[in-house]
Amino acid sequence: GKPESLPMRDINFLTENNAKPIWHPMAHPAEMRATPPKIIMKGEGVSVTDAEGRTVLDAVGGLWNVNLGYSCDPIKQAMAAQLDALPYYSGFRGTSTGPSIELAYELTEWFAPEGMVRAFFTSGGSDSVETALRLARQYWKIRGQGDRTKFLALKKGYHGTHFGGASVNGNANFRRNYEPLLPGVFHTPAPWTYRNPFDETDPAKLAKLCARAIEEEIAFQGADTIAAFIMEPVLGAGGVIVPHESFMPMVRAICHRHDILLIADEVVTGFGRTGAWAGSRLSGVKPDFMTIAKAITSGYFPLGATLIGAKVADVFEADKTSFGAIGHGYTYSGHPVGCAAGLAALAETKRLALNENAAARGVELGKALEALKAKHQLVGDVRYQGLMAALELVSDRAAKKPADKKTMAAVADAAYGAGVMLRVSGNTVILSPPLVISATDVAKIAEGLDVGLAAAAAA
Numbered sequence: 001g002k003p004e005s006l007p008m009r010d011i012n013f014l015t016e017n018n019a020k021p022i023w024h025p026m027a028h029p030a031e032m033r034a035t036p037p038k039i040i041m042k043g044e045g046v047s048v049t050d051a052e053g054r055t056v057l058d059a060v061g062g063l064w065n066v067n068l069g070y071s072c073d074p075i076k077q078a079m080a081a082q083l084d085a086l087p088y089y090s091g092f093r094g095t096s097t098g099p100s101i102e103l104a105y106e107l108t109e110w111f112a113p114e115g116m117v118r119a120f121f122t123s124g125g126s127d128s129v130e131t132a133l134r135l136a137r138q139y140w141k142i143r144g145q146g147d148r149t150k151f152l153a154l155k156k157g158y159h160g161t162h163f164g165g166a167s168v169n170g171n172a173n174f175r176r177n178y179e180p181l182l183p184g185v186f187h188t189p190a191p192w193t194y195r196n197p198f199d200e201t202d203p204a205k206l207a208k209l210c211a212r213a214i215e216e217e218i219a220f221q222g223a224d225t226i227a228a229f230i231m232e233p234v235l236g237a238g239g240v241i242v243p244h245e246s247f248m249p250m251v252r253a254i255c256h257r258h259d260i261l262l263i264a265d266e267v268v269t270g271f272g273r274t275g276a277w278a279g280s281r282l283s284g285v286k287p288d289f290m291t292i293a294k295a296i297t298s299g300y301f302p303l304g305a306t307l308i309g310a311k312v313a314d315v316f317e318a319d320k321t322s323f324g325a326i327g328h329g330y331t332y333s334g335h336p337v338g339c340a341a342g343l344a345a346l347a348e349t350k351r352l353a354l355n356e357n358a359a360a361r362g363v364e365l366g367k368a369l370e371a372l373k374a375k376h377q378l379v380g381d382v383r384y385q386g387l388m389a390a391l392e393l394v395s396d397r398a399a400k401k402p403a404d405k406k407t408m409a410a411v412a413d414a415a416y417g418a419g420v421m422l423r424v425s426g427n428t429v430i431l432s433p434p435l436v437i438s439a440t441d442v443a444k445i446a447e448g449l450d451v452g453l454a455a456a457a458a459a
């Protein structure tokens with residue numbers, strides 16, 4: 001029979017069962033039971049409403065993905081129409097669907113840096129990273145250089161949670177419990193001015209030192225054993241680490257010199273978040289693979305893609321060996337409803353020139369964050385690029401001692417009380433609001449942070 005009450009249980013049921021039958025990603029189950037999470041019931045514009053009826057401005061933008069806010073009718077209508085016409089069909093050999101062809105065309109035609117010529121669809125960011133890593137290895141097998149299997153990545157980088165992605169991840173918290181990970185993965189220092197092994201605070205000098213460390217690692221491993229280098233143009237989950245503009249071009253040049261493929265992980269930085277359509281475009285870099293997800297549908301449907309550069313595509317498409325067929329893919333690769341959502345999201349993103357709004361609002365947000373740093377001792381460092389930003393909180397500025405969990409919770413709780421949803425990750429507050437926010441919204445986010453920081457300091 002019809003599960004009549006399933007989507008209609010009342011608030012009491014939800015509260016009663018909150019964090020009981022469900023385990024949450026990136027959280028300790030016992031902690032979630034002890035401190036149940038907020039239940040989000042509704043979204044409108046750039047705000048969400050919880051089960052207790054409190055409406056807050058979503059400075060997290062879902063999870064760096066709801067770029068168009070919660071009321072984007074063109075996406076909702078496109079999805080509904082596609083559900084009506086064809087809710088699903090497979091993209092495996094033999095069949096394809098209209099929206100997937102059209103979205104691949106749009107992505108390669110104008111969104112990505114020039115030279116990204118093919119799209120392979122996935123169900124999300126981790127899938128996109130996995131796809132890039134696997135296709136990178138396959139590329140070398142086709143070219144008869146099967147020894148090129150290793151991957152290089154940056155410490156503090158985040159590349160999702162599949163075994164491949166977790167292996168290239170540069171944060172111990174996401175690795176340790178799942179070891180042993182993929183062998184043959186090596187990490188070099190991130191160009192993070194606030195904390196780095198070189199004690200270098202000048203961004204341009206630090207970028208050079210980090211580039212040199214990559215060269216040294218390549219020499220040590222042997223270039224002919226390395227398949228690819230993966231990096232985020234701006235490191236997101238690692239705490240919004242913004243490399244100097246010279247860094248990615250230097251990485252590109254190093255990869256060229258040693259014939260190593262470059263994977264730009266743009267799961268967060270794609271679709272205007274940094275102020276450019278793609279993070280690689282900030283510094284004019286053309287990667288060999290680009291991984292995207294999140295804002296591709298503004299979060300309205302789980303979808304991702306791996307974009308493939310001409311150099312790689314040519315080798316696959318001209319292949320006459322037994323290595324060229326792609327033995328990789330997902331049931332939902334090219335999902336027609338997801339791709340319809342993606343087409344509408346892309347059209348809206350372009351129509352509203354969200355890259356420009358991210359750049360303009362980002363400047364305002366950056367100014368506000370600098371003012372908060374000047375006012376609150378708790379703020380050790382602020383980092384931002386477009387509409388991705390972080391405040392790193394410390395209990396002692398001179399020693400750069402990370403603020404504790406209680407302090408971080410106090411900031412987020414007080415800000416929530418003041419009407420602003422923040423996200424805490426370790427000792428950083430991460431901001432990634434919808435790209436459609438206004439100057440007034442930016443001011444409100446800054447006010448919420450101000451209230452949060454004052455409350456935490458007083459506690």
Ligand code: PLP
Pocket residue numbers: 124125126127129158159160161232236237265266267268293294
């Ligand atoms: N790559 C980057 C740069 C990310 O920030 C993320 C998620 O935050 C991922 C990959 C993984 O994406 P997903 O969570 O959709 O699997």
